[in-house]
Amino acid sequence: MVRHTRRSFLKVSGAAMGGIAVGSSVAVATSTERFIVDSKKTSKSDATAAGLEVVHDLSEVDLLVVSGAESDVESLGAKYAPDTVYSLDLPDTSAPITAEEASATDEPYYPIQWDKQSQNVPDAHEITQGEGTRVAVIDTGVAAGHPDLAHAVNTDLSQDFTGDGYGAGGPYGGYHGTHVAGIVAANDDNEEGVVGTAPETEIVDCRVFSPSSLASFADILAAMVYSANIGCDAANLSLGAYPVLRESNGQFYGKVLNRTTSYVHNQGTVLVIAAGNDAADLQHDANLISLPNEAANVMSVSATGPIGFNWGDAGLESPTYTPAKYTNYGTSAIDVAAPGGNYDPEFPTGWYYDLVFNTIAEPVFDSDGNYQGATYGYAWLAGTSMAAPQVAGAAALLKSQNPEYSANNVRSVLRNTADVPEEFDRAYYGSGVLNPLAALQE
Known part of the structure; x- marks a missing residue:
């Protein structure tokens, strides 16, 4: 197992942290031992x-993920590329505040x-709360034990795609996936914590990040296919890589990604x-691409x-639909915008209220990397x-x-x-x- 090395959040009966611009990730390395192979000719x-x-037999999309020597991969006579590794862009956690404030x-x-x-x-919940639906969270792991998520997480269907041995249904790769899951499905009737958009949907934890923060492109593809095969109505991927060159291996990654996203879409799963x-x-980045959000058939x-x-003034300096300072953009590259959080770098206090407040679970590991449990709480992130x-929550509704x-x-x-x-x-x-609400009233 990989030893846990992240900084920790404060322990909560209500303590929380603020962090800016979380969750897109960047490609940091290509593997020399793991490869994605087009299996149409092998x-x-x-x-x-x-x-x-x-490692993964993705016959639904004519792909194999294999581990071994590149010379053996070449002997197959098929198109292939090295697997790539991603690292989450985690927030600056230097500004703690207590939820009691x-x-x-x-x-x-x-x-x-x-x-x-x-x-x-709340008005949307008068129509539906997401009953009878299922959403996959492809991320760092979702804490099934969090008080605001215990009702929602299907641990039987949840799956670990990393092979690191920790399993699924826990925040083994960090707090990020639990925050994402809470935004989708936090309990609205337990008289504690926060509310999610679709509190009656079922959450499936598809963990692709290990405690080291690393994830592989191949594992992400496998998690997408799995989400479709188990009948998820939506799959959320708060991750990605930018910039990736469109040429060379970038063409291969784009091709196999589009093949995968098209399969998932055709199975009825909305990829968000x-x-x-x-x-x-x-x-306007002609030679660059952002993956996987610029793939076909995704939102x-x-x-x-x-x-x-909540700074104390009656009004806002800028409305809730203000584009976030950090967000990527491009009319043809974006389907919709949604609340992700914003900030004013010149405002000394209260800035965290402009971030998104929801569930977190911070994993605890001993010095040998053994999982010791998690600290449950809430955090402002953006x-x-x-x-x-x-x-994804709106799709479930x-x-x-x-x-x-x-x-x-x-x-x-x-x-x-x-x-x-x-x-x-x-x-x-x-x-x-x-x-x-407008979607439900359409």
Whole structure:
């Protein structure tokens, strides 16, 4: 097992941390031992006969993920590329604040959830809460034991794609996946914590990050296929790589990714993917590509957020649909925008209220890397990582109301009912800002 090396959050009966621009990731290395192979002209048995270990057999999309010497991979006579490794862009956790400072009551932190307020989530819940749906969270792991998520996580279907031995249904790769899952499905009737967009949906933890923060492109592909095969209505990927060159291996990665996303889409699973936190114009980067959010048949999500929420003034300096300072953009590269959090770097206190507040679970490991449990709490975080699950939750609501909808139907309705703000450049929004209530009333 990999030894845990992350900085820890404060322990909570309510303590929380603030972090800016979380959750897109960057490609940091290519593997010299693991490869993605186009299996249209070869087979699993061929790979085994060549002395290769088959890590993932993705026959649904004509791909094999193998481990072994590159010379043995070459002997298959098939197209291939090295697997790539990703590292989450985790937040700066240098600014702790206690949740008690929020003065929240009722479900009790809803008053500081500007993201749910701006989407009229309580009104949407009068129509549906996501009953009968299933959402995969492809991430660092989801804490099934968190008080706001215990009702939602299906541990039997949850799966570890890393092979690191920790399993699934826990925050073994860090707090990030639990925050994402809470945005989708945090319990709305347990009289504690926060509310999710679709609290009655079922969450499947598809863990692709290990405690070292590393994940592989191949594991992500495998998790996508698995999500479709178990009938998920949506799969959330708050991760990605930018910039990737379109030429050379980038063409191969793009081809196998599109093959995978098209399969998942055709199976009825809406793939919702964070657009990234590089403040990059994806539409005009001719020789570069952002993966996987620029793949075919996915919903690429940019981030918005207010400036001045709960600072003490009656109004906002900038509305909740303000493009986030960090978000990637590009009219043709973004499907919709959604609440991900914003910040004013010149404001000395209270800036964290403009971030997204939701569940976290910080894993605890001993010096030998053995998992000792987790500390459950809540945190303010921001990023397109936080925007994407707003859309995944909305997809669950829409599918709950319309079980006959295909993935294309869901995607089309969410885009067609999105609001288009006039104050800011359309390039930040794609079709507009997510409006779950309008989608349900369509």
